[in-house]
Amino acid sequence: MTAGQFDGLEEDPALEEGENAEDLAQAALHAARDLRKDRLALALRSGSPGAERRRTLTEMVERALQLDWAAAVAPLNEQPKRRRQSGLDGLALAAVGSVARGDAGPASDLDLVLLHDGRRLPADEVGEMAQRLWYPLWDGGLRIDHSVRTPNQCREVAAADLSAAIGMLDLRVIAGDAALVVKTRTSLLSDWRGGIRRRLPQVLDSLAERAERYGEAAHLLEPDIKDARGGLRDVTVLRALAASWVTDRPHGSVDDVHASLLDIRDALQAVTGKSNDRLLLAEQDAVAVLCGLTDADELLARVADCTRSIAYAVDVTARRARQSLPARRLRPGPRRPRLRPLGHGLVEHDGEVVLGVGVEAAQDPVLPLRAAATAVRVGLPLSPVTVEHLAQDCPPLPDPWPVAAREEFVAMLAGGPHLAQVWESLDRAGVITQWIPEWSSVRNRPQRNAVHRHTVDRHLIETVIQIQGALRETSRPDLLVLAALLHDIGKISGAQDHSLTGAPIAEKIARRIGLSDEDSELIERLVREHLTLIELATRRDPDDPRTVEALVGAVGERQETLLLLRALTEADAAAVGAVAWTAWRARLVDDLMARAATALRGEEPPGPAPIAQAEVELVQTVLTDGRPRVAVTPMDELHVVTVVAPDRSGLLADIAGVMASFRLTVKSALVRTVHLGSEGPYIAVDTWWVQTRGDMPAPELLEQHLRRLSEGDQTVLEPLIRRDAGFRSRTGAPARPRVVLLPGASEEATVLEVRAADRPGLMHAIGSALAGVGVDLRSAHVATHAGQAVDVLYVCERGGGPLSPPRVAETVSVLVDAGSVPQP
Incomplete structure (x- = not known):
């Protein structure tokens, strides 16, 4: 039919x-x-x-x-x-x-x-x-x-x-x-x-549980447009609260965004042919076309706008319902309103911050900032009516802002986790873009990076919240929260390097806010260099003097700038999530920061970092019989595997092969070679941060496999070969990696960056390739994010020194072949 x-x-x-x-x-x-x-x-x-x-x-x-x-x-x-x-x-x-x-x-x-x-x-x-x-x-x-x-x-x-x-x-x-x-x-x-009095707490709990499970649709790269906060199920809750007769729900604009979200849901189901509600990356372009939008970015911006409006409507409606159902009173009679003075003409009424009687909004341009700072401080939302008055009635701030306005703005940013809800209500009303017009370019802007979980604007607010813990440790907490708010302001359409794009924008905003020339330039520097510390710490050799020089050049001559950059680095990564800030990353960052601090004090350039006492003991044991030693230490959700062995060609490939054979997923690695005196041997001291799905193999078993490999027994790699072959058979077209020469990164070695799709045998293949062309690996810095491996290799000629141009070309060629995913 x-x-x-x-x-x-x-x-x-x-x-x-x-x-x-x-x-x-x-x-x-x-x-x-x-x-x-x-x-x-x-x-x-x-x-x-x-x-x-x-x-x-x-x-x-x-x-x-x-x-x-x-x-x-x-x-x-x-x-x-x-x-x-x-x-x-x-x-x-x-x-x-x-x-x-x-x-x-x-x-x-x-x-x-x-x-x-x-x-x-x-x-x-x-x-x-x-x-x-x-x-x-x-x-x-x-x-x-x-x-x-x-x-x-x-x-x-x-x-x-x-x-x-x-x-x-x-x-x-x-x-x-x-x-x-x-x-x-x-x-x-x-x-x-x-039964609504009994049901309402259940409704509020279910909203919170669902938001915790599915996240906020407005700030996710692959949102569930039904169950995430602000999704279609929230509209059903709105209808149910209105049906209870204890409150009405917002109409008009909410109905419009609901219809728009339904259109996106319909397009998603038409594209997939299934009752899917999660907007996956692979389907977003097709869904965008079906919705008449330009591309996936415009689609996600539309989703963010719709779901933010719905989430805000749910919050307002839930508060109204809660206010209409106060706790049962023992004394009969009408309920008197409870007003708690909060200062500056603001009062608390029914769990919201409202304007007091007689406050003249039309005469005070600082009032919106004062109200926002107060709301964040006391941990209460701004009344929707109050937000409307603040947006429409208050005069604009002068340029530059008066001192009182800047102080209230900083107080709001430094107020804690309640910043998110207050900022959201002001942003929806257009108040934020009155303060910072540049905010409109990052509002609802998705991030095409699988590591990020939030849109650009929400990530900036999360970074400000994450940086609260560092404010007591610096003499300039005001600059720190402002840098956190503006560090990704350059992630706008067409930007090639958002740090370089955002730096002058941040400086312009800082001057408008009323900062001095010196402070505005410092904000500009922090925004321009906000990725420098983490990139140098995780992708460069800390023992190389050029690495420390690069960091010192980025921060200038002030120790305070280094401290601010360290705090901004951690907050930025923590706002991304646990995958971006881990104990081993903190260790690498702090090690490099300590070296830069020494250089900034004018002391002798720091030499190679001494190995830890536990590593010293392993080295001494290795020197007695020449056999490799392994130590395993749990660390959070990972295990730290330390391998100490006489350095030799192909050692990296053997260690990586053993790790993969035991189904250990390498999240990061730091490969170093220690020279014990002018006449002493070279000893490899390698640290691997790995993740395992089952039990961690005993160190003795890892040592046994490494010894067998050093004696030529390749059978220990058979599990890896089977796993790698199975991975290749599930892969589509061969993925060609990108190998980039990093000029100037070191005087003593050639530095190459390899970016490739991660697979079980990748590091083994890279190590084998280097051994095959006869180059020495002085150090390697390995990181894996969202299925992509980023490996920085410091390679030298056998006798030492950087590779010649022909040797660079040869090495790049074999690394490209090693990093590719061949077909069966």
């Missing part, structure tokens, strides 16, 4: 009572099959607006379900008339969820309830009726969530399950006894309204 055939369904003679029961069953099956593809076809080809298209989709679903109902009740129609009438009067097919609300997508699941009064039909006949209803839908390839219940059972389920209670508020008849459905829905609504 095609979409066109649905139009004549009401007049189909097959629907006449008692006729063609078998034909009806076949028609119902065909209708279910056609419905699956016709819904997708309509979504892909229809030029009608989203709301109109969804109405058509809903009608298609209803007609198919009505045909299914007709086929299911046909056997009852063959029974005596009195039995038939009494049975069907207490039986109905109803919908809940998106079908009931009329906003189902082209591949949405069907949430159905077979409702019966529990009296007119025996339980076995009701069960048989349900089977006749569900099987054609299943056989037609439709996904359904189904149940068979009496009205009392619906009420019992709703009382026990919050999600079911909210869903059944939309209960709507599809076919059968409409009065039974209306009566049931009325009872459910009555129960909901009568």
Whole structure:
């Protein structure tokens, strides 16, 4: 049955009572099959607006379900008339969820309830009726969530399950006894309204739990547009709170963004052909095209804008509901408003910061900053009405800002974790762009980096929040929070290097805020160099004097700048997440920072960092018999594997091969060679940070495998060879890595950066390639993020010194081959 055939369904003679029961069953099956593809076809080809298209989709679903109902009740129609009438009067097919609300997508699941009064039909006949209803839908390839219940059972389920209670508020008849459905829905609504005092805390807890599990849709690279905070399920909660009669919900703009989010959901389902709600990277461009948008970035910006509006509406509605249901009072009579003075003409009222009586907003340009700083300090949201007054009535700030404005701005930024909610409310009202017009270029801007979990604007706020712990450790906390707020302000359209792009923008903002020339230039330097410390610490050899020189050149002559950069580095990484700031990264950063601090004090340039005492003991043991030694130490979610062995060609490949053979995932590695005196041997002291899914192998077992490899026994690598071959067989087109020469990074070695798709045998292949061309590896700095390996190699000729140009070309060539993913 095609979409066109649905139009004549009401007049189909097959629907006449008692006729063609078998034909009806076949028609119902065909209708279910056609419905699956016709819904997708309509979504892909229809030029009608989203709301109109969804109405058509809903009608298609209803007609198919009505045909299914007709086929299911046909056997009852063959029974005596009195039995038939009494049975069907207490039986109905109803919908809940998106079908009931009329906003189902082209591949949405069907949430159905077979409702019966529990009296007119025996339980076995009701069960048989349900089977006749569900099987054609299943056989037609439709996904359904189904149940068979009496009205009392619906009420019992709703009382026990919050999600079911909210869903059944939309209960709507599809076919059968409409009065039974209306009566049931009325009872459910009555129960909901009568129990809202008990239910409201459950609603708030469920909102928080879902936000914790799925995150905020507005700030995610691959958001779940249904279950994440600000998603479609939050709109359902809004409807439920409004249905409780304790509060109304925002309309107008919220309805518009809800419709826009439904359009995106429809396009996603049309692209995937599935009832997906998570907007994956691989599908975003196609979804954007179907929505009439330019690209995936514009799509994510649209999602962010919609979900931020919905999340804010949920927060406001939930607060209004909570305010309307105060704690039970022992004394009768009207409730008096509780006003707590907060200073500066601001008061707390019903858990919100509001303007006091007589405050003249039109005369005070600093009032929005003062109100925001107060709200963050006391940990309360700004009243929506207050935010509206602040946005519309207060005069603009002069350029540059007065001292009072700058102090309040800094106090707001330094106020703690409540900054996020206050900033969000002001940003939605346009207050933030009144202060910082440049903010509009990063607002809702996605980051095409799998490590980042937030949009640019939210990442900046998270960095400010993360930097709170460092404010007491510096003499300029004001500059620190401002640098945190502005460090990624250069991530705008067309920027090649956001640090260089953002530095002059940040300096301009700093001068507008009223900072001195010297302080504005320091903000500019911190923004320009905010990645320098972490990149040098993790991707350069700290023992090389050029590394320390590069850091000293970045911070200038002031120790304070180095301290500020260190704090900004940690906060920036911590705002990204645990993957970006770990104990081993902190160790590398602090080691390099200590060396730079020594140089800034004018002391002798620091030499190679001494190895730790535990490593010294391993070196002494190795010197006695020449055999490799391994130590394993747990560290957070990782293990630190220290390998000490006589240095030799191919050692890196052997160590990496052993690690991979034991299914250890290398997250980072620091490979060093220690020269014990002018006549002493070269000893490799390598540190590997690894992750394991199972038990960590014993150090003695790792040592045994390394000894076997050094003696020529390659059988220990067979597990790695099998794993690597399996990885290659699952890979598509060969991924060619990028190998870049880093000129000037060292006087004593050639520095190469290898970027490649990570795989089990990658480091083994790189180590083997270097050994094959006869170059020495002085140090290596390995890092893996989101499936991509970034390895920085310091390579030398066998006798020492950088490689000649021909040797560089040869080495680059073999590294490209080693890093590629060959096909089986």
